[in-house]
Amino acid sequence: MFDIRQIPFSRYGSFITISPSHQEGAGGPLYLRNIRNGDDDFGEVFRLDLIWQGQTLSYKPVLEPSVLRLESGEGFAEFCITEGRVLQIRCHRVGVRLTGITGAYDYAVKLEENRWEVNHSMQEMRYMLTTLKGRIVMDAPFIEQHCEKIIADLLPADSEDEMECVIEEFTTVYQPRSYPSFEEGRTRVAEEFQAWYEKTLETPEEYSQGKNLAAYITWSCVVPPEGILPRPAMYMSKNWMTNIWSWDHCFNAMALAKNSPELAWDQFMIFFDLQDTSGMLPDFVNNRFALWNFTKPPIHGWTLRRMWGQSGYVSTEKLEEVYEPLQKWTKWWLTYQDDDLDGIPQYNHGNDSGWDNSTIFHKGTPVESPDLSSFLVLQMEVLAEIAAKLGREDEADMWMEESRDLLTRMINHFWNGEKFTAKKSGSHEVIDADSLVVYIPVILGKRLPAEILEKLVAGIKKKGFLTEYGLATELPSSSFYKEDGYWRGPIWAPTTMLIVDGLLSSGEEDLALEIARKFCAMANTSGMAENFNALTGKGLRDPAFTWTSSVFLMLGHLLTEKKDGKTINK
Incomplete structure (x- = not known):
């Protein structure tokens, strides 16, 4: 069971979500939401209440992957998203009140004795309410161009205890159909989740709580192809980070690659499907639009x-x-992100790096940072490998030479004899910062000269980044450190994954596994939050994040393989 105040109720392949509003706080009412329109719109459609004899009731929410149950002293209501566009409700002795969160043109119209259509123009969606058992009592007075309110009470029939109702999304014409019973639908959804769980990466037994949560979050955050989304897409969250960002998707793809490779490929390719002719990838995408003001590394x-x-x-x-x-x-990156033509690419904004407010940007932009060059060294090396597999030997040689040349330029440009630094583009002024980002070049592993790699690893070990819970993104002793400072302190999943992978590539297996254990133990206890307080391990910001879940699963699987004596892929 999960906490609906932290973890939204949804399912694979659906935009339907039930959760409290983050603006009202975790103790606020629950809302039926439409999460199609990006993270600027919370997507409230109906507020949900339990009612008995015309009065609203307090309730205890109980969330399982297949059903959300609201329990009160007078009875209970259960919700199950039996299909992507279908929410089924079952009540015993109580009813459910749907209070529409309406706009200028929203209205409700009765079609049959047991059926009402609610046209929610603000959300650009229509909802068909159909009772299978019981009745609908609608309060929706029409004034000029809209209903001044829309309140639907879904109630058991007189002298009966049971009510079953279906809420189905549609956009143009509703197609009459039959629905399974609530219990049939719930059983099918439970089986679908179990099949997903069985494909979830194996983790040590002590992390079973975290695995259950990570499996549910990743399963429930997949939305179907719709609008400009050409493939099934794992959103970052169904709380309020209801988009896909163009490096977040990579971590989700990696966690799926072993046991769900087709879905993994969809996650990886979705941004390349939307690629600009210049080669740029959008910063994020949802079903409605892609944002091109920024990108990601x-x-x-x-x-x-x-x-x-x-x-x-x-x-x-x-x-x-x-x-x-x-x-x-x-x-x-090589063509359009090198204004001073020094052969070292730059970030024009912190958002482009993924480390939005890192201290390497505290003197302004553009910034040349060693992590960016490191990523491109590896990417060009991979291009060489692909070209060779495709029989394009000349291109393979060209990309390998480009990779080696950038590695040389990067070392000459950023290494000061003790550590890598970031610099202002143009002036090449060194930026004094205590950010973990300048240690990301460890992903180059043994491509780096031995003396550089040794000092890089020593910096990660001894500088104070590694706390009881994992790797802080800013040194806790830094004057810029903030406990809830986004990239100025908290522990993040992607940076942890990059560093662990780099340490394994560097032959530093013990340190890599120590970091993996710290992160997994923290997430197992604190949940799959967007990021974590580096000194307490407390989850911060969005509490139900997919890339955190995916990294937890990958690092847990790494620990399982090591425990089983399997060779770790370096």
């Missing part, structure tokens, strides 16, 4: 290499599919 080559090592799904045909888009993405 080029970790896609690193991701792809990890994916093709997980299963045989990434065939020559798949590599052919991704080769040109990955080339264009790489060339975009």
